[in-house]
Amino acid sequence: MNNEKENIDWERLQKALSVEVQYGFQNIQGKQYIFNDFLSISLSEPPIILQGYQNQFQEISNKFVSYPEMTREERQKLLETTKYFLQKMQYISEGVKPEETIKKEIIQPKEKTKERLKQSSVTPQKYSDKLDVEQPLTEVKDISKRNSDRLTTLGLYTVRELLYYYPRDHIDYARQANIRDLEPGETVTIIGKVKRFNCFSSPKNKKLTILELTLTDATGQIKISRFFAGPRFSNKGWQMQQKKLYPVGATVAVSGLVKENKYGKNLDNPEIEVLDSEGGKIESMKVGRLVPVYPLTDGVGADVVRRAIFTVLPTAEQLSDTLPEALLNQYQLIDLKNAIKNIHFPIDRDCLAAARRRLVFDEFFYLQLGLLKRRQLQKKVETGIALPTTGKLIEQFYKLLPFALTNAQKRVVNEILNDLQKPESMKRLVQGDVGAGKTVVAVVAMLAAIQAGYQAALMAPTEVLAEQHYKKLVAWFNLLHLPVELLTGSTKVAKRREINSQLETGELPVLVGTHALIQDAVIFHKLGLVVIDEQHRFGVQQRAKLQQKGESPHFLAMTATPIPRTLALTLHGDLDVSQIDELPPGRQPIQTTTLTGRQRKKAYDLIRREIVQGRQVYIVLPLVEESEKLDVKSAVEEHQKLAEKVFPEFQIGLLHGRMSSAEKDQAISAFRDNETQILVSTTVVEVGVDVPNATVMLIENAERFGLSQLHQLRGRVGRGVHKSYCLLMRGAGSTDAVERLQVLEQSQDGFFIAEMDMRLRGPGQVLGTKQSGLPDFALASLVEDQEVLELARGAAFRVMEKDESLNSWPLLRRELEWRYQKMMGGSILN
Numbered sequence: 001m002n003n004e005k006e007n008i009d010w011e012r013l014q015k016a017l018s019v020e021v022q023y024g025f026q027n028i029q030g031k032q033y034i035f036n037d038f039l040s041i042s043l044s045e046p047p048i049i050l051q052g053y054q055n056q057f058q059e060i061s062n063k064f065v066s067y068p069e070m071t072r073e074e075r076q077k078l079l080e081t082t083k084y085f086l087q088k089m090q091y092i093s094e095g096v097k098p099e100e101t102i103k104k105e106i107i108q109p110k111e112k113t114k115e116r117l118k119q120s121s122v123t124p125q126k127y128s129d130k131l132d133v134e135q136p137l138t139e140v141k142d143i144s145k146r147n148s149d150r151l152t153t154l155g156l157y158t159v160r161e162l163l164y165y166y167p168r169d170h171i172d173y174a175r176q177a178n179i180r181d182l183e184p185g186e187t188v189t190i191i192g193k194v195k196r197f198n199c200f201s202s203p204k205n206k207k208l209t210i211l212e213l214t215l216t217d218a219t220g221q222i223k224i225s226r227f228f229a230g231p232r233f234s235n236k237g238w239q240m241q242q243k244k245l246y247p248v249g250a251t252v253a254v255s256g257l258v259k260e261n262k263y264g265k266n267l268d269n270p271e272i273e274v275l276d277s278e279g280g281k282i283e284s285m286k287v288g289r290l291v292p293v294y295p296l297t298d299g300v301g302a303d304v305v306r307r308a309i310f311t312v313l314p315t316a317e318q319l320s321d322t323l324p325e326a327l328l329n330q331y332q333l334i335d336l337k338n339a340i341k342n343i344h345f346p347i348d349r350d351c352l353a354a355a356r357r358r359l360v361f362d363e364f365f366y367l368q369l370g371l372l373k374r375r376q377l378q379k380k381v382e383t384g385i386a387l388p389t390t391g392k393l394i395e396q397f398y399k400l401l402p403f404a405l406t407n408a409q410k411r412v413v414n415e416i417l418n419d420l421q422k423p424e425s426m427k428r429l430v431q432g433d434v435g436a437g438k439t440v441v442a443v444v445a446m447l448a449a450i451q452a453g454y455q456a457a458l459m460a461p462t463e464v465l466a467e468q469h470y471k472k473l474v475a476w477f478n479l480l481h482l483p484v485e486l487l488t489g490s491t492k493v494a495k496r497r498e499i500n501s502q503l504e505t506g507e508l509p510v511l512v513g514t515h516a517l518i519q520d521a522v523i524f525h526k527l528g529l530v531v532i533d534e535q536h537r538f539g540v541q542q543r544a545k546l547q548q549k550g551e552s553p554h555f556l557a558m559t560a561t562p563i564p565r566t567l568a569l570t571l572h573g574d575l576d577v578s579q580i581d582e583l584p585p586g587r588q589p590i591q592t593t594t595l596t597g598r599q600r601k602k603a604y605d606l607i608r609r610e611i612v613q614g615r616q617v618y619i620v621l622p623l624v625e626e627s628e629k630l631d632v633k634s635a636v637e638e639h640q641k642l643a644e645k646v647f648p649e650f651q652i653g654l655l656h657g658r659m660s661s662a663e664k665d666q667a668i669s670a671f672r673d674n675e676t677q678i679l680v681s682t683t684v685v686e687v688g689v690d691v692p693n694a695t696v697m698l699i700e701n702a703e704r705f706g707l708s709q710l711h712q713l714r715g716r717v718g719r720g721v722h723k724s725y726c727l728l729m730r731g732a733g734s735t736d737a738v739e740r741l742q743v744l745e746q747s748q749d750g751f752f753i754a755e756m757d758m759r760l761r762g763p764g765q766v767l768g769t770k771q772s773g774l775p776d777f778a779l780a781s782l783v784e785d786q787e788v789l790e791l792a793r794g795a796a797f798r799v800m801e802k803d804e805s806l807n808s809w810p811l812l813r814r815e816l817e818w819r820y821q822k823m824m825g826g827s828i829l830n
Contacts, residue, residue, distance in 0.1 A: 007047045010090045013039070017079050025075040027068055029184040029260065036067035039082070049093050060085060080760070081739045133160045133315050142311045150300045151308060159312045163340055166359065166778045167292035174289050174348060180219035182258045182265050189255040191275070192217040197246050199239040209233035211242055215254065224254055224267055251275045290346045309344050316340040322815035331791055333358045356779060357788065363780040364792035366819040367570065372800050375427065384425035384552050385528055389417040391451040393480060394444060400479050401440070408582035409437050415578050416445050416556065426554035429572050431562045432580035433750035434715025435587060438558045439472055441580065442531045445556055450482065450509045454528025458512045459546055461537035463488045463661055464668055468690050469533065470512040477510065487513035487522070490661060518545040531556045561712060564755045566782040566789050567763055581751055589748050590718040592726040594702070594741045603727050604646060607678070607696055611650055615695040615722060616671065617678045618685060620713055622704045638700070639680040647678060655681040683709065685716060692720035702728035703737035707757035711750050759783050
């Protein structure tokens, strides 16, 4: 290959990756190269514009040389890494900044597709007009008792449930080809005449039967083999039956993957159908079409599900479209009947895309509609407080600030103040990167409540974070002559009584604290605003209990752990989401570098140099104590090693989750006061520890953390005037994490990093296994279908604006109830 490449065919490479995934990481044979050779050669040299990435290209190219020796899991990981790497390189080569996330084109049905959709995608073999969509599968005569029992293990009991059991993928047998033009690695359908037939039991294994056909067309001939395992296929009667099925001269259609061996080209275990005539229509569920692939479980074969759905698919004609026609036209959506038919047995790729878009829209639309309905119910129960948003306190506060608000802060403040002056309770989530200035925004909301004669409460998940907020608020509120108090588990009994007394009489306008705020003894005189920081760390009941301490107070949630907008809209669709996506000017970027164990001396030299200059250092580890199962360092053993062998000249502190609150506070205070120069910690340092003098963050086994968590940890440094560093130390054998960690090296944008984290690991992993409330989508992807989610949310808003009771659309209202139960399992209603 030419060493001076102008550019790379990105689309071709991505397609090669997709095809390899589709065929189960088998290292498939292409037209010219086998898969791993094609990738290795293509990535051996970067194009001219990307010469600075020579090492990364070479490293991935070398990995594909070893691809044939890898396990399936290793191959899968390599393909995921390569997919992201190619995407990133394409961005850079096209002059797109990494932060500018790809906007996928929304597929809308073309006029030709609309015409094609009018054709039937299936021709039912047997169909009774009496079959009904609500009918139990046990009553469908073409589904045996045995198969209906099997389908119940998939949770399928009725015809409707079967229709809505969507395939997870399709195999493309739709492309017809001449025998002469067959290329290894392609999935095709050929139509030819039977020249020779043979069916026999294998001489080596009597339980294995081999069926051989020699087919001819105008361009050549090919030998086709199918294998049948089991004693019933060894039966002479069955074998004679096959001979009658495929007589010499019969026209057949055959679909499968083209392979090549020393005997020539063949089709791998193909699907075969006899046609009525040479130009006859293919009526098969599999041959010559896009074949659906369904999620299965033990004991339920693919053909059982396919046949059952093929049998009941004509009942899709009975489905009433629940979306108003105006909505279908506005968003260019096909009708429900055609969508259901073409998601299972599509006419072609365009029809499949149009069907998927319609059904994904439905999933998002009903989710958003349900969340908006929940919000509407809350409004009916709660009569909110309309707060005046102008007054001396807010004006004085702006004058006191030694800096001007960023444009993003101004925008979010305006959104909050608009909410506060409405006669309904504000429900807003503010997402902001580390250091984006969320607290300032919250203070403006607090002052709006205070100047109207109400109290404000700020609840944080840890004592460290609560104390940090308290100190900031005291500094500002003292200048405004407003008292602030802190209430945590450590607060002395006498002080607690004093706070509760002042709170109940209304003398105390602002209270900051931990979950101690929700204790029964804490009674507010007139609570008007509840602010919850890192609200995902509190349970639903804890948040609600604080809100119940006032008469429908306004609610403001804050988080420094941004999640992608699609996730925010899905989890918090009943909240308005604001994003502070701009950092204050003057913040220096944190120099981020990925290191291996061999480069550890460089890291230690930097740490020593920074401490000698009076700075401080964090060293973060994933575990508290050593694990026998994992070759991962722990905080306790590393603290001991560093103190005794590596940095005996420095004072080193230890912080982890198993320490008591007093021990944690003491460790943090010692570090804050520069009594210790190095703080060895687990991820408890992730949120709330604010030491501007700290300039180095070393994270051990960085590959074990998610990107968003790494970004949060990195945010502990870079808070002062000095240049800061984040060192990502990756463990041995973790080369697959290199591309993921490079996202941190190249971007300081928490929102972009959260987006990439979700793309690379999936929404469930980003949120963590303990996170509840993520809906169970059948088709929709929060990664791939972001634009459709935005459209569906807009549509849900418009429907609610026209008629929030939904009485104008009884079918839509009934569908919402059915879907909400089915998709969310009730979890999102908690």
